[in-house]
Amino acid sequence: MGVGSRRSSRQGTARVLAVVTAIATWGLAALGSTVRVTNSGMGCPSWPLCYGQLGPIFRFHTILEESHRYTAAIVSVLAFATLFFVLRQCKSPATRLWAKIAAGLVIFQALLGGLTVLAKNAPWTVSVHLVVGLVFLATTTVTAVLAVAGDRFRGLGGVGATWGVAAIGAFLLVVISGTVVMSTNAGPACSSWPLCTVGSTDLPVIALTHRAVVGLSTLLLLGFVYRGWAVGSAAWRRRSLWLLGLLLLVVAAGALVAISKTSPFWADIHLAVAGALWMLLMVQVVTVEVPPTSTRDSALAATPAGQNGVRP
Numbered sequence: 078m079g080v081g082s083r084r085s086s087r088q089g090t091a092r093v094l095a096v097v098t099a100i101a102t103w104g105l106a107a108l109g110s111t112v113r114v115t116n117s118g119m120g121c122p123s124w125p126l127c128y129g130q131l132g133p134i135f136r137f138h139t140i141l142e143e144s145h146r147y148t149a150a151i152v153s154v155l156a157f158a159t160l161f162f163v164l165r166q167c168k169s170p171a172t173r174l175w176a177k178i179a180a181g182l183v184i185f186q187a188l189l190g191g192l193t194v195l196a197k198n199a200p201w202t203v204s205v206h207l208v209v210g211l212v213f214l215a216t217t218t219v220t221a222v223l224a225v226a227g228d229r230f231r232g233l234g235g236v237g238a239t240w241g242v243a244a245i246g247a248f249l250l251v252v253i254s255g256t257v258v259m260s261t262n263a264g265p266a267c268s269s270w271p272l273c274t275v276g277s278t279d280l281p282v283i284a285l286t287h288r289a290v291v292g293l294s295t296l297l298l299l300g301f302v303y304r305g306w307a308v309g310s311a312a313w314r315r316r317s318l319w320l321l322g323l324l325l326l327v328v329a330a331g332a333l334v335a336i337s338k339t340s341p342f343w344a345d346i347h348l349a350v351a352g353a354l355w356m357l358l359m360v361q362v363v364t365v366e367v368p369p370t371s372t373r374d375s376a377l378a379a380t381p382a383g384q385n386g387v388r389p
Contacts, residue, residue, distance in 0.1 A: 234366030
């Protein structure tokens with residue numbers, strides 16, 4: 078095997094690890110939402126061990142919380158393994174930077190998880206843990222995208238830096254407002270959809286504010302897809318259709334959460350699909366103006382639409 082082949086193989090290891098880490102991080106976030114909606118967070122009232130025991134304790138809430146911690150440990154190992162191979166094999170400064178940020182955030186997130194347990198699931202710790210977890214998911218996703226894109230990434234272009242970043246910021250506001258709804262238990266107070274009657278308490282207002290933020294986020298995401306359609310590759314456009322499909326699923330799941338008065342099942346589905354939407358949004362923002370690799374995409378990029386953003 079020649080030097081070039083060995084280098085390509087090692088770079089392939091970094092790419093595979095980065096992608097696996099991103100997928101595992103989404104799984105961790107989905108499992109965390111299950112722990113949250115089933116009120117299993119205190120299934121292990123001690124940290125880092127559960128009742129001072131390393132092995133599993135077969136009680137429903139306990140095994141859910143333990144599974145979350147075991148998965149977090151696996152994701153931590155994957156994040157540092159990704160960092161190791163990225164630093165050795167990837168020359169892209171952006172890829173190396175995001176891998177470092179991801180490795181640092183996994184430590185911070187683990188400590189936040191411990192604080193959440195020791196604080197007995199205080200609402201503010203749960204909210205901060207969720208938001209930082211979403212940011213960590215974003216860093217592993219961006220690391221994976223940059224590891225795959227390689228030298229084709231030159232930084233965010235005009236569409237990504239404006240509409241894409243705006244869509245990301247609005248999505249974070251959706252998550253923050255959603256954590257306020259959860260911590261105040263405002264969901265059941267607004268059990269019709271899309272609007273509900275405002276009563277004598279502030280709880281319906283909190284829920285309606287969250288829905289208004291969701292509406293703003295939806296408009297910005299649609300604007301991002303519209304502006305990126307002219308400059309994105311054929312593959313980017315196909316992924317954008319998936320992005321819009323996930324958006325519809327998130328909205329539908331959110332409606333079912335409201336109508337069911339915050340059913341744990343629909344709340345879990347809602348958070349899991351929202352996590353997938355968040356990942357794909359990050360992918361689309363980073364790659365909207367990355368040069369394509371396939372012959373077909375290269376030909377499309379060479380058209381007037383690909384050159385100056387004006388469709389023929």
